[in-house]
Amino acid sequence: MYVLLNAVRCISDIFLFLGGAELLFNGVKEHHVTLPSQSEPWDMKQLLVWIQQNLLKERPELFVQGDSVRPGILVLINDADWELMGELDYQLQEQDNVVFISTLHGG
Amino acid sequence: MCQVDENYHDDLDPAEMLNVSKKCIKCKEASAAVVIRVGDTYCRGCFKEYFIHKFRAMLGKNRIIFPGEKVLLAVSGGPSSCSMLSQVQEGLSQTAHRKLRFLPGIVHIDEGGAVGHSMEERQKALAELQTVFKATGFPFYFVPLEKVLDLPSSVVATATAPSEHPASAYKSAVNDFIHIDSSSCSTPLDQEETSIPEVQESHTQFLQQLIVSVKTLTARQDLLNTLRQHLLVDTARTKGYSKLMLGDNCTRLAVKLLTSVSLGRGAQLAQDTGFSDSRYGDIISVRPMRDFSTKEIAYYNHIFSVPSVFIPGLDTKTTNKASIQHLTESFVTKLQTDFPSTVSTIYRTSEKLQTACRSSSTADCCDRCLLCMCSLDTAPENASAFQATLISEQLSQNTFLGASRSTKIIPRQNQDPLESEIAAPTGQCCSSGGEEGCGSAENYEVCYSSAHRPQTADVKSFLCYSCQLTIKDMSSLEHLPQYVLSEAWRRHSRSQMREEISEFLLDDGDEGD
Ligand SMILES: [Zn+2]
Ligand SMILES: [Zn+2]
Numbered sequence: 154m155y156v157l158l159n160a161v162r163c164i165s166d167i168f169l170f171l172g173g174a175e176l177l178f179n180g181v182k183e184h185h186v187t188l189p190s191q192s193e194p195w196d197m198k199q200l201l202v203w204i205q206q207n208l209l210k211e212r213p214e215l216f217v218q219g220d221s222v223r224p225g226i227l228v229l230i231n232d233a234d235w236e237l238m239g240e241l242d243y244q245l246q247e248q249d250n251v252v253f254i255s256t257l258h259g260g
Numbered sequence: 261m262c263q264v265d266e267n268y269h270d271d272l273d274p275a276e277m278l279n280v281s282k283k284c285i286k287c288k289e290a291s292a293a294v295v296i297r298v299g300d301t302y303c304r305g306c307f308k309e310y311f312i313h314k315f316r317a318m319l320g321k322n323r324i325i326f327p328g329e330k331v332l333l334a335v336s337g338g339p340s341s342c343s344m345l346s347q348v349q350e351g352l353s354q355t356a357h358r359k360l361r362f363l364p365g366i367v368h369i370d371e372g373g374a375v376g377h378s379m380e381e382r383q384k385a386l387a388e389l390q391t392v393f394k395a396t397g398f399p400f401y402f403v404p405l406e407k408v409l410d411l412p413s414s415v416v417a418t419a420t421a422p423s424e425h426p427a428s429a430y431k432s433a434v435n436d437f438i439h440i441d442s443s444s445c446s447t448p449l450d451q452e453e454t455s456i457p458e459v460q461e462s463h464t465q466f467l468q469q470l471i472v473s474v475k476t477l478t479a480r481q482d483l484l485n486t487l488r489q490h491l492l493v494d495t496a497r498t499k500g501y502s503k504l505m506l507g508d509n510c511t512r513l514a515v516k517l518l519t520s521v522s523l524g525r526g527a528q529l530a531q532d533t534g535f536s537d538s539r540y541g542d543i544i545s546v547r548p549m550r551d552f553s554t555k556e557i558a559y560y561n562h563i564f565s566v567p568s569v570f571i572p573g574l575d576t577k578t579t580n581k582a583s584i585q586h587l588t589e590s591f592v593t594k595l596q597t598d599f600p601s602t603v604s605t606i607y608r609t610s611e612k613l614q615t616a617c618r619s620s621s622t623a624d625c626c627d628r629c630l631l632c633m634c635s636l637d638t639a640p641e642n643a644s645a646f647q648a649t650l651i652s653e654q655l656s657q658n659t660f661l662g663a664s665r666s667t668k669i670i671p672r673q674n675q676d677p678l679e680s681e682i683a684a685p686t687g688q689c690c691s692s693g694g695e696e697g698c699g700s701a702e703n704y705e706v707c708y709s710s711a712h713r714p715q716t717a718d719v720k721s722f723l724c725y726s727c728q729l730t731i732k733d734m735s736s737l738e739h740l741p742q743y744v745l746s747e748a749w750r751r752h753s754r755s756q757m758r759e760e761i762s763e764f765l766l767d768d769g770d771e772g773d
Contacts (some may be wrong), residue, residue, distance in 0.1 A: 225593035227558050233293045234559070237301065241378060256339070256511070256554035257593065258749055 162240045169204070170252040188245070197230075198241040212239055214254075248255070263598050286310070297600050304563055306409065311552075311560050315347040315459045318474065318548045319360070324536050325360035325503055332501035333398075334492050335366050337389050337569035341507030343557045344549050346566045348505075349396055359373060362503075366393050366400035367495050369488050373464040374405050375574055386456045388569045398577035400457055403495055408487045413747040415477040416630055466685045470739040477583035479733035481574055482523065486631045487741070504545040508533075511554040511727050513547070514606040519588045528634040532612035553603065585759045629724035630748055631731075636724050655707075719748045 161226060163180055169184040178184070188203060189196050216223055217221050228235040229252040230243055245251075282301070284290045290303030302310060325331055333348060335341040351360030368389055372382035386402055393400040397773045474480045496504050508516070520529050537545040549557070561568060580590045595679045596603045627636050718727050719737055731737065737745075 183294045185288055224597035225554075225590070227555060228564065229559070232563060233291075234295045234301075252562060254558045257589065259773050 159178065168248075168250045169208075170182070178210060184208060195245040197228075197239075197243045197245070197251075198240065200245060211229075212222070216224045225255060227256060228252065229254070283497075286640065292461045293563070294556075296553075296556060302705055307560070308564065311556065312347065312350060314551055315344075316351060316358075316360070318535070318551055319351075319546075322535055324544065327461050329362045329503060330365065330501040331362045331503040331505055332365050332367050332492075332496045332499065332509065333505045335368050335389075335393075336507065337368065337385065337392075337571050338507070339557050339561050339566075339568045340512065340549055340552075340554070342392070342568035343353055343552070343561055343566055344505065344507045345392075345396065346561075346564075347548075361456060364398050364505075365499065365501060366396070367492060367499075368400070368402050369491055370402060370574070371484065371488065372404075372571075373459065373467045374484055375572065376468065377572075379459075382459075383456060383759065385569060385571050391590070392567050392569065401495060401499065403491055404459045404463075405484075405491065406459050406467050407486065407494075408465055408491050408741050408743075409466060411490060411494050411743040412742065413743040413750065415494050415743060416633060416747045417750070466739070470741070473735045473739045474730075474733055475735060476733045477574065478523070478585065480729045481583055481585050482726075483631075483731045484574065485750075486730075489632075490743075492545075493540045493543045497650050502543065504543055506545055506547050507549050508547045509549045509552045509554055509557055510607050511596060511603060513550055513610065514603050515589045515592045517606060517610050518592065519585050520726075521631070522584050522588065523726050525632075525634075525724075528632065528724065528726070529610060531634060533607065539628070548606070553600075554593075555596065584709045629727050630719065630722040630744060631727040634724055634725060636722075718752045719745070722751050724747055 163205065169181065169186060186208075188200070201217055201220070201222065205229075209214055211218055214223070216226065222228060229250075230238045231250050232252070235243065282292055284292050284303035284306050285299070286306035286309075287302055287303060290305060290655055292305045293304050294302050294303035296302060296307075296310075314744060319325060324335065333341070333345055345366065348360060348364050351358075352364070354360070368386075370382055372385065377385075386482050388399075389402075432656055471480055472486070474483055492504055496502070503687060517529060517533050520526070529652060531539055533547075533550075535547055535550060537547075580587050592603060592606070628634065719740075723731060734740075
């Protein structure tokens with residue numbers, strides 16, 4: 154369904170933005186991350202695991218649930234709803250911009 | 261049958277959502293950026309148009325806000341209320357005939373004191389909000405929640421009849437306004453109010469005692485909502501605003517609706533979740549964001565850089581089961597993710613309830629709950645959950661006290677933790693000498709033991725079923741703000757007086773005044 158890009162080995166400068174969810178990340182809202190190289194291209198599913206292992210400081214259950222993000226956390230990839238991008242199967246590219254917005258306790 | 265079932269599942273299966281088209285369904289040209297509901301994909305431009313139109317349509321169709329009227333926007337700093345603020349700004353910048361024609365002001369209630377934030381954290385959040393508010397050019401007010409301690413008891417007393425404007429009045433008001441529209445509508449900024457107010461530490465402590473005296477998070481959140489509402493209404497009154505605009509969105513209202521049912525607020529559902537809420541009489545609250553889901557708002561705010569300020573609340577970072585409100589929120593959020601259309605079904609239920617309740621809500625002020633100001637739903641009705649609770653409460657108390665001879669169903673709080681009295685002007689419960697003054701013979705016992713002061717039972721009798729439950733979770737009522745206690749005292753003495761003169765009143769017209 155989604156075209157495989159030429160094997161991206163090491164993806165640098167993925168921009169992560171966490172709106173309303175930054176409390177879980179030590180209050181840091183914006184992260185520029187470099188993902189380690191791997192033989193397969195990185196997809197969103199792997200990114201979530203990586204975030205959980207490397208960035209999440211506390212209470213992972215408030216950010217992820219199962220393989221995906223917790224209900225109530227919206228994801229935008231390059232400013233488009235990730236539902237349009239294949240959600241967990243989306244394959245990351247250089248300079249991608251990934252935004253997580255928590256809609257919980259927004260008033 | 262089998263066929264029907266399959267179709268049903270097809271509609272709801274979340275996996276089907278991936279088949280959405282990648283083009284905007286409106287202009288059919290630009291590539292889609294946002295998925296609002298299954299299959300509803302919009303490009304940025306069309307999404308913005310759709311959003312703005314929806315906001316204006318909501319205000320337009322309800323015709324509750326009159327041209328030139330002063331409207332106070334309650335902005336918590338969260339995405340929903342900040343989005344509302346930006347929509348009002350947007351509406352005021354439109355050209356003549358599409359322009360919103362009311363005069364907005366902003367109020368922010370700083371709840372940091374109740375939530376346990378340090379003064380520094382509070383100042384920091386307020387400074388951020390100040391930047392946002394200043395950019396709008398609207399007058400704005402910062403009100404610390406501690407101010408509830410100084411509220412006048414009129415907040416929970418008066419229920420001036422809402423002025424009913426006939427439909428024609430709206431039209432003529434619009435015409436009148438168009439003529440004077442050329443004059444600038446900027447209100448001079450009140451410098452004192454726009455600065456961040458100082459809060460006395462003793463007040464914060466008192467507020468914290470009040471919050472801490474409530475044992476469950478569910479009741480705390482409920483009480484906090486009530487106090488906030490009182491403060492908003494009072495601010496609107498003292499600053500001369502006649503409408504209050506709240507940022508409740510569809511998701512939040514769905515949560516509120518389900519929570520209300522769980523908290524025994526069934527009778528107040530319509531007012532709690534409808535578009536407009538007139539329980540405070542002269543100040544009418546409106547909820548123009550009620551057609552928007554949190555998802556739409558979050559996307560709009562992000563894509564069009566609407567600033568919001570994140571302020572942790574009572575339930576931030578707690579577990580799902582910490583409170584009923586929180587549990588309901590995660591339930592509704594999960595519904596929204598898996599079955600997006602069901603959430604709007606929940607909140608539309610509230611629209612259907614509205615008309616049914618409206619007609620019967622013309623109660624006189626003494627028949628309104630002391631806290632939430634809704635019509636009292638505690639009139640004795642056999643076989644209601646309320647009566648059942650009272651009976652079982654009484655039975656358990658009977659065993660506790662030994663053989664009590666009381667038979668009348670009146671909640672009596674004779675146990676220690678609830679023994680606290682209203683700190684009201686020296687009570688004179690028994691002053692008129694013995695049983696008569698206390699209403700009835702059955703009450704004599706209570707009255708005697710409370711030594712000349714109205715008791716907790718008296719506060720409770722002025723509350724609706726749900727607020728009674730909240731109060732029940734408080735370890736002591738003496739922490740309640742003075743305005744609540746003194747209004748309780750006023751109502752108590754009034755009903756007592758009525759009792760005393762009852763034999764001189766005509767039988768059928770039971771309540772004069
Ligand atoms: Zn479009
Ligand atoms: Zn109530």
